[in-house]
Amino acid sequence: MSNTENFECEYIYHVYTHANGKDLIFREEENYRYFLNKLIKYIIPIAEIYAYCLMPNHFHLLLRFKKIGEILNIDEHKYLMKQFSNLLNSYAKAYNKRYNRKGSLFLDYLKRKKVSDEKYLVKLLHYIHNNPVNHGFVEDISMWKYSSYHSYINLKKTSKIERNEMMQYFDTVDNFIEYQKSNVEYDFLIID
Template sequence: MINTESFEFDSVYHIFSHVNGKELIFREETNYQFFLKQLDKYILPIADIYSYCLLPNHFHVLLRFKNIEGVNVENEHQSLMKNFGNFLNSYAKAFNKRYNRKGALFLNAVKRKKISDEKYLLKVVHYIHNNPVNHGFVNNIDQWKHSSYNSYLNPEKESKLNRKEIMQYFDSLDVFKNYHHSNVEYDFLNLD
C-alpha cells in the first residue's frame, strides 16, 4: 500500500501519478517535451532527479529532495509539495488549454514511496526504466524514448539527471545494462 507520508529534505522518493479517468496525459511528442521542461523548471531547483519514465497515461520519477536553506523543517513537506503541485498544475493547465478540455488531468493525490535502502532503490530504478516493456509499449527497454534509460547509456552527453549517484552502484555501463535486462521481482513495491 502506498503511503502518503510527508516529503522530507534529503530523502529519496519514487513519485508517480496517473491520469484522471481513461484519457491520456501525453497525446503527442510535444506533450512529453513540455512535461520534462516543466519538471526542470519546478522540480530541479528542489531535487536531484535520478530516473523517470513517461507513459501515455502515467509517469514515474525517482528523486532526492535537496536541503533547502531558509525553509523551516516543520514546513518542509508543505514547501516541497507546493513545488510539486505547481509543476503538475502548470502542465495540466497548458494541456487543458491546448486540447480544449476542462477538469482535473491527474488523480488527486501524488503517490509516493520513500526509498529506505540501496536494494529497494535499485529495484525502483529497474522498475521505472522497464515500465514501457512491462506495459507492452516496446519489446526492448532502449526503444522507449520517454525515459531516462537512454541517457544513462550516453554518459558523455550532458544531462540534467543525477546519473552519477545511481551509477556508483554499478561497476560499469555493461553491468548497468545487464541489470536492466535481468528479471527483478517487483512484489514488494506495492504500487496500488
C-alpha cells in the same frame, strides 16, 4: 500509507501519478517535451532526479530532495508539495488549453513512497526503466524515448539526471544495461 507519507528533505522518494479516469497525460511527442521542461523548471531546483519514465497515462520519478536551507518556520512537506502542485497544474492548464478540454487531468493525489533500502532502490530503478516493456508499449527499454534510460547509457552526454548516485551500484555502463535488461522480481516492490 504511501499517499499520506510526508516529503522530507534529503530523502529519496518514488513519486508517481496517473491520469484522471481513462484520460491520457501525453498524446504526442510535444507533450512529453513540454512536461520535461516543466519538470526542469519546478522539480530540479528542489530535487536531484535519478530516474523518470513518462507513459501515456502516468509517470514515475525517482528523486532525492535537496536540503532547502535554514529557512525558519517552513513546513518541508508543504514547500515540496507546492512545487509538484505547480508542475502538475501548469502542465494540466496548458494541456487543457491545447486540447480544448476542461477538468482535472491528474488524480487528486500524488503517490509517493520513501526509499530507505539500497536493494529496493536498485530494483525501483529497474522497475521505472522497464515500465514501457511491462505495459507492452515496447519490447526493449532502449526503444522508449521518454525515460532516463538513455541518459544512463550515454554518460558522456550532459544530462539533468543525477546519474552518478545510481551508477555507483554498477561497475560499468555495460553492467547497468545488463541489469536493466534482465528479469527482476519485484517481490517487495509495492506500487499502488
